[in-house]
Amino acid sequence: MTTSDDVERTLAQLIEKVSGTDPLARSAGRPLTGLSLRDELDIDSLAMVELTDEIENSYGLTIPEDGLHRLHTFGDVADYLRAVA
């Protein structure tokens, strides 16, 4: 499976940086969008804070405190980024 656009490519790199789990390797051919942040990408609640920081630094954004915490999948975050970035 390859990433479909720059947002997914960047997000995959940031997740690997934060949790050490590479979404591309983890997807094993499935669409990245369905990967569970917590169960498949090792993004627990503390890692979500780190991921938020990394996204803010990469995109020059300020994400509200609870911005990403309601999101559950790789695709949720990618959609969020496409909407705000």
Next chain:
Amino acid sequence: MNGLPRNDIEVVVTGVGATTPLGGDVPATWEGLLAGRGGASALDTEWTREYQFPVRIAARLAVEPDRDLDHVELKRMDRAEQLAVVASRQACRDASLTGDTVDPLRCGVVIGTGIGGATTLVAQHDALREGGLRAVSPQLIPMVMPNGPAALVGLALRARAGVHAPMSACASGAEAIAWAWRMIMAGEADVVVAGGTDACITPAIMAGFTRARSMSTRNASPETASRPFDAGRDGFVLGEGAGILVLERAGFAAARGVKAYGTLAGVGMSNDAHHITAPDPDGVGQSTAITTALRRAGLGAEDIGHVNAHATSTPLGDLTESVTIRRVLGDGPVVTAPKGALGHLLGGSGAVEAIATVLSVRDGLVPPTANLDTLDDRIGLDVVAGEPRRVTLTAAISNSFGFGGHNVTLAFTNG
């Protein structure tokens, strides 16, 4: 479960791991001890210069943990946690302890620390002051909590029989081993991974020990600055490191066919109740720790052929311990003080020195006390200097004492 030790259980050591100023594992550390090699070196940093530290010596790790840990582990763990994880992996490999070796409900972890996550705490406080709230890592709390090293190792092992983190300053590593022994003797676990860790060669901690005038200022010759029992000793050398042992109920180890380095035959713990930092000059608490360990091990003073001393290279501490050893055990035991080579690993020291004691008993070989050139004439003990000494040993003890009046003695046999 009444918590009282059962006399039909024996506790054996089946795995050892360490990362120290002498080497990145136990074989390298043991080789350094036998060679009497000083692990300290000059500490020349921006902050030692800026604050004009009178102490510019430290015993830093021989091998950085980034050899064994990935970037996420390094980022999420305080350095003391990193060292505990590295040493634990070594010990578990050595003991052939894998995820399915033991029922998680019968597996425990006890890892102590004297200082813990001070390096992270200070760095994150600086980050807060300089960059505001969002500059602080969300991982800060698990990085600085003193039970962090034990918890991380417990997670990796899925240890559900109990994960504990005793804190008794420089006796923490030994106390952890003592509590592990108690867990197994009480029937609470079959396997307990135990030891100690510390890594705080950092400005605030160095400043504290400096202001307390505890450390050597032999800056011109760092590798010879730590010199326990020597007439010219002038304080300890701060080091960093971790030691971890896999302790098992002997029957469990035998059933799975693993080798045993030796037996942890008994432990003794006491407190001086005398002063927050100074040892009781009468050595009453230290004596109690030794005699309790011997009684629990079923050993007499005449059985103890070797003492691995706590001796940190401070004028008062070394003298007090020597008086205690002589009073309780006589002048027969062959004594060594590994901090001459290792420096003082604080919470890590008791565990690394327990490993050295186990190896001495197994191999009948006592390392020299590094840098012991002229024995203080008030030290009435047979302290090994210069070369390792061959001794036929059936039993030995390792002493560890800590600020707060904590005294711990571990008694090992080759049975």
